[in-house]
Amino acid sequence: xxxxxxxxxxxxxxxxxxxxxxxxxxxxxxxxxxxEDQMLSYISQGNLKECLHIFQSSDGDGAPLNMxxxxxxxxxxxxxxxxxxxxxxNTLCRIAARRGGVSAFIVGSISYKYGLLIExxxxxxxxxxxxxxxxxxxxxxxxxxxxxxxxxxxxQEITTYxxxxxxxxxxxxxxxxxxxxxxxxxxRKFKSETGxxxxxxxxxxxxxxxxxxxxQGNRSITxxxxxxxxxxxxxxxxxxxxxTSITPSQYLKNxxxxxxxx
Numbered sequence: 518x519x520x521x522x523x524x525x526x527x528x529x530x531x532x533x534x535x536x537x538x539x540x541x542x543x544x545x546x547x548x549x550x551x552x553e554d555q556m557l558s559y560i561s562q563g564n565l566k567e568c569l570h571i572f573q574s575s576d577g578d579g580a581p582l583n584m585x586x587x588x589x590x591x592x593x594x595x596x597x598x599x600x601x602x603x604x605x606x607n608t609l610c611r612i613a614a615r616r617g618g619v620s621a622f623i624v625g626s627i628s629y630k631y632g633l634l635i636e637x638x639x640x641x642x643x644x645x646x647x648x649x650x651x652x653x654x655x656x657x658x659x660x661x662x663x664x665x666x667x668x669x670x671x672x673q674e675i676t677t678y679x680x681x682x683x684x685x686x687x688x689x690x691x692x693x694x695x696x697x698x699x700x701x702x703x704x705r706k707f708k709s710e711t712g713x714x715x716x717x718x719x720x721x722x723x724x725x726x727x728x729x730x731x732x733q734g735n736r737s738i739t740x741x742x743x744x745x746x747x748x749x750x751x752x753x754x755x756x757x758x759x760x761t762s763i764t765p766s767q768y769l770k771n772x773x774x775x776x777x778x779x
Contacts, residue, residue, distance in 0.1 A: 553609070560610055560653065561617035563660030568653050599641050603649065607631045610656045618666025619659045620680045623722075626729050627655050663722070671696065672710045675703070676718070683723050684746045689715045723747070724760040731769050738765045 552571050559568040611628045615621065631652045638644050663680075665673045675696055679687060692715065693700045707715050723745040730741045742753035757765045 556653075557609055557613040560613040560656050561660065563617060563657050563664065565654055565657035565661075568657055569650060572649065572653060596639070596641055599644055600635050600638070603635045603644055603652075604632065606649070607635065607652060610652060614656045614659055617660035618664035620663065620665065620677055622680045623659055623663050623725075624656075626726070627652075627659060630655075630729060630732065663725070668710050669706075671698075672707060675707065676711070679715075679719055680722060683719070683726055684744060687719050687746070719746075720756050721760055724757050727753070727757060727765070728761070728768065731765060732772050734769075734773070738769070741765070 552574065556568050556571040559565075559571065607628055611624050614624045614627070631648065634648050635644065638648060665676050668676065675692060678692070678695070689700055689704060692698075693703045696703065698706075704715060707713070707718070711718055713721065727741050727745045730736055730744055731738070736744070738754070739750045742748075742750040745753075747753035747756070754765055757763075757768070761768060763771070
């Protein structure tokens with residue numbers, strides 16, 4: 518149990534100053550940044566397993582990535598200090614995902630989602646045990662599923678255009694005309710590099726965007742369908758289940774059950 522002395526800000530600050538001047542602090546900070554660099558490298562590779570392994574590791578006192586020294590710099594508001602650290606972590610993850618070849622549009626959506634979740638949280642435990650691993654998962658999966666780093670310059674141009682215009686009408690003929698390719702050449706090159714047909718790629722990323730909108734919890738399924746480019750909500754539901762293996766209603770129920778609405 519913490520004594521009144523341990524909770525006194527002056528005492529905490531003096532202990533912090535003493536710790537920061539010690540050799541132990543230097544080693545702790547070095548380990549922390551080594552772990553952080555490794556974790557961000559795994560995010561840029563889309564390697565969720567190793568990313569979570571780094572996050573869950575500790576230096577013996579249960580402080581993943583040795584973040585406890587940062588938390589104690591705000592002794593009067595522990596929740597605020599955790600939020601501040603996680604906001605910084607969200608920014609680093611965003612940069613790592615961009616380096617992994619994920620478009621600014623997708624990275625921006627993920628970053629915005631977790632910015633809202635972090636600020637809206639009222640529990641340190643929820644932030645550390647729920648939000649943080651979910652954030653790592655979303656960034657790693659974005660790299661795994663959405664990276665364009667391995668594509669040729671032309672296919673990168675096409676995929677970037679698609680991702681930035683998902684709510685609009687998109688057809689192979691339009692894209693072929695826009696990028697000065699014939700339809701068969703575009704289709705063949707696109708499939709060869711992405712593993713998707715153009716239509717499959719559009720549907721896959723529309724559904725990913727729909728998941729983001731549904732997680733906000735303030736729009737109907739029909740409204741989300743229109744937002745991501747589907748005029749027929751029944752067709753949207755079929756595509757959603759094809760991509761995710763569950764219906765939009767089931768997805769929304771799962772998000773609510775996990776308390777991850779933003």
